[in-house]
Amino acid sequence: xxxxxxxxxxxxxxxxxxxxxxxxxxxxxxxxxxxxxxxxxxxxxxxxxxxxxxxxxxxxxxxxxxxxxxxxxxxxxxxxxxxxxxxxxxxxxxxxxxxxxxxxxxxxxxxxxxxxxxxxxxxxxxxxxxxxxxxxxxxxxxxxxxxxxxxxxxxxxxxxxxxxxxxxxxxxxxxxxxxxxxxxxxxxxxxxxxxxxxxxxxxxxxxxxxxxxxxxxxxxxxxxxxxxxxxxxxxxxxxxxxxxxxxxxxxxxxxxxxxxxxxxxxxxxxxxxxxxx
Numbered sequence: 001x002x003x004x005x006x007x008x009x010x011x012x013x014x015x016x017x018x019x020x021x022x023x024x025x026x027x028x029x030x031x032x033x034x035x036x037x038x039x040x041x042x043x044x045x046x047x048x049x050x051x052x053x054x055x056x057x058x059x060x061x062x063x064x065x066x067x068x069x070x071x072x073x074x075x076x077x078x079x080x081x082x083x084x085x086x087x088x089x090x091x092x093x094x095x096x097x098x099x100x101x102x103x104x105x106x107x108x109x110x111x112x113x114x115x116x117x118x119x120x121x122x123x124x125x126x127x128x129x130x131x132x133x134x135x136x137x138x139x140x141x142x143x144x145x146x147x148x149x150x151x152x153x154x155x156x157x158x159x160x161x162x163x164x165x166x167x168x169x170x171x172x173x174x175x176x177x178x179x180x181x182x183x184x185x186x187x188x189x190x191x192x193x194x195x196x197x198x199x200x201x202x203x204x205x206x207x208x209x210x211x212x213x214x215x216x217x218x219x220x221x222x223x224x225x226x227x228x229x230x231x232x233x234x235x236x237x238x239x240x241x242x243x244x245x246x247x248x249x250x251x252x253x254x255x256x257x258x259x260x261x262x263x264x265x266x267x268x269x270x271x272x273x274x275x276x277x
Contacts, residue, residue: 053077
């Protein structure tokens, strides 16, 4: 069996492990290349520890369609940039690395209307960042416990059993959103006005953004998304912010409301709007 693409990256990254050099590597990728970045992350951890490198110390640029588990367990210091798309389990167990996925520069696809990453994205992620200029599949951010992510829509069961981190969804979500969500926070852009029919209110409250701190936090993440992916859709949201900000929902686990450093409402906690029974 041929060795993985990571074996080639490890050989090409010799200067990183010997001299600690900053590096940028570029490869073509296809969907038979799986778990890209995982072996490289293992060696980074052995040599430098989990946080020994600054974010983006080594950047790997990929063109094409990445196979399953892109960036699985990727650690701080590694950045994966995909020009194309990626299959299921992007960022599984993400552990501090950064992943960006965007269409090819010449693509005419409207990012927020097309899926660019597959199902079960960021399953069990503990840290790191993901920016995808397009929609994600089903079971997005399942059991995410610390990663930060911006996508432009997702399928059913988004943020299921999420326990930490921040998820920004700049588009529609599927049914059963936030089922069993006990930690972290989500922001959803609801231009169609049907989010209330999609969310599972058992463990979360959802409300319009009231507190300036969270509004600015959301805008900062969208700005970072634009910088990383050059998403024209997200850039337009920022340009029209005063017109669109009222279409965002802030989703917060009920058990976290009293533990947040910054309250999510300008009113007393008991006046937080609870979803109707």
